Amino acid sequence: MEQTILIVEDDSSVRETLADLIETIGYKYTTAKDGVDGLIMIRNHRPSLIISDIMRPRMDGLEMLKEIKSDPQLCTIPVILLTARVESESRILGFENGADAYVTKPFNLKELSYQISNLLTLKENLIKEIIELESGTDPEWGFMLKLHEILDENIEKASLDYIASALDMSKSGLQKKLKKYTNAPFQDYVRGFKLSKARSLLKSGKANVSEAAYKSGFRSVSHFTRSFKDEFGYPPSKLIA
Numbered sequence: 001m002e003q004t005i006l007i008v009e010d011d012s013s014v015r016e017t018l019a020d021l022i023e024t025i026g027y028k029y030t031t032a033k034d035g036v037d038g039l040i041m042i043r044n045h046r047p048s049l050i051i052s053d054i055m056r057p058r059m060d061g062l063e064m065l066k067e068i069k070s071d072p073q074l075c076t077i078p079v080i081l082l083t084a085r086v087e088s089e090s091r092i093l094g095f096e097n098g099a100d101a102y103v104t105k106p107f108n109l110k111e112l113s114y115q116i117s118n119l120l121t122l123k124e125n126l127i128k129e130i131i132e133l134e135s136g137t138d139p140e141w142g143f144m145l146k147l148h149e150i151l152d153e154n155i156e157k158a159s160l161d162y163i164a165s166a167l168d169m170s171k172s173g174l175q176k177k178l179k180k181y182t183n184a185p186f187q188d189y190v191r192g193f194k195l196s197k198a199r200s201l202l203k204s205g206k207a208n209v210s211e212a213a214y215k216s217g218f219r220s221v222s223h224f225t226r227s228f229k230d231e232f233g234y235p236p237s238k239l240i241a
Contacts, residue, residue, distance in 0.1 A: 003048035003120060004028040008038035008064065009082070010056045017109075018051060025113050027120075035059025039067055042074060049120055051112075054083040054094070062097055069098030070204040076126075078119040082107065140181050147178075151193050155217035158190050194218065195231045202239035209236045 005022050009015045010033050022029040030047065032038035036058045042050065050068070054061035061081055068074045078100040091102050101115045150166045151158055163186075164174040175186050182189055198216035201207040207215055213224035213236075228236045 002028055004030060004045070005049045005051060005116065006038065006041060006045075006047035007031045008033075008035060008050065008052040008056070008061070010034060010053065014053070014082075014105075021109050021113060022116070025117065027116070035061065035064035039064055042068060042077070046074070047077065048123070049116060050077055050079045051116075052079060052081055054081055062093060065094070065097045065099060070206075076123070078123060080112070080115055080119070143177060144181060148193070151190065152197070155194060155197065155215075158194075158217055160186050163190075191227065192231070195228055198224065198228065198236065199232065199239065202236055208240060212236060 005027050007015055007018045007022070007029055009018065009031070015031050019029050019031065027048075030041060030045070032041050034056050035052075038050075038052065039059065041047070052061045052064060061083070065079055065081070068077060068079060075098070079098070080101045080103060081094045081099045082103050082105055083094075084105045094102050100119055103112055103115065146167060147163070150163060154162065154166070160171050160174065164171045167174060169177070178184065178186055178189055184192070194216045198207075198212040198218075201212040201215055202209070209225065210221045213221045216224075218224035218227070225236060
């Protein structure tokens with residue numbers, strides 16, 4: 001499938017320069033003038049890569065980046081940020097919010113072309129690896145994928161009895177296989193899965209502490225808070241903006 005790059009830039013001359021570069025290196029492109037329109041295009045058309053200016057009217061590049069990287073359906077799209085700023089703080093903010101690359105204006109076209117090609121090649125290789133693993137040739141991957149699907153859909157009742165039954169395995173068989181593949185006892189693995197799910201909910205801004213606790217299978221907010229701090233070294237409230 002032909003790859004398409006979305007340019008989100010309010011300066012028409014910069015948009016034209018980027019469009020010419022993208023055509024020269026063999027990709028299709030679409031454009032948007034600001035982050036609001038850009039986000040609509042991203043959600044409707046799923047571009048292969050996004051090049052976005054930071055300083056823009058309506059929704060700036062960092063706001064749009066946060067929306068993209070907090071959405072499970074969009075977060076794998078590589079994002080290159082463009083900016084006239086040279087301060088390290090601006091670059092750090094971009095990387096903190098999930099930027100895949102950063103180019104300062106006036107940008108070097110050859111450097112930017114390599115950034116684009118490298119990110120798209122990396123994405124293609126990762127997709128190929130996932131397809132190969134999901135083909136069923138790797139028994140460990142198949143087992144872990146099914147386990148995670150069951151845990152995610154039934155996190156509130158993730159007991160050893162329930163999960164073993166859902167996997168059509170004996171309790172001892174499940175424990176042995178999980179120990180073999182992860183070197184973790186069942187209860188420890190499930191606890192880690194719940195906490196990781198809670199952290200993702202908190203980081204996405206889709207849940208407060210109590211909601212994250214219950215949605216990830218904890219019955220007590222205080223127990224969740226203690227477990228979270230033990231696991232990650234900071235309280236869950238730290239992830240609330």
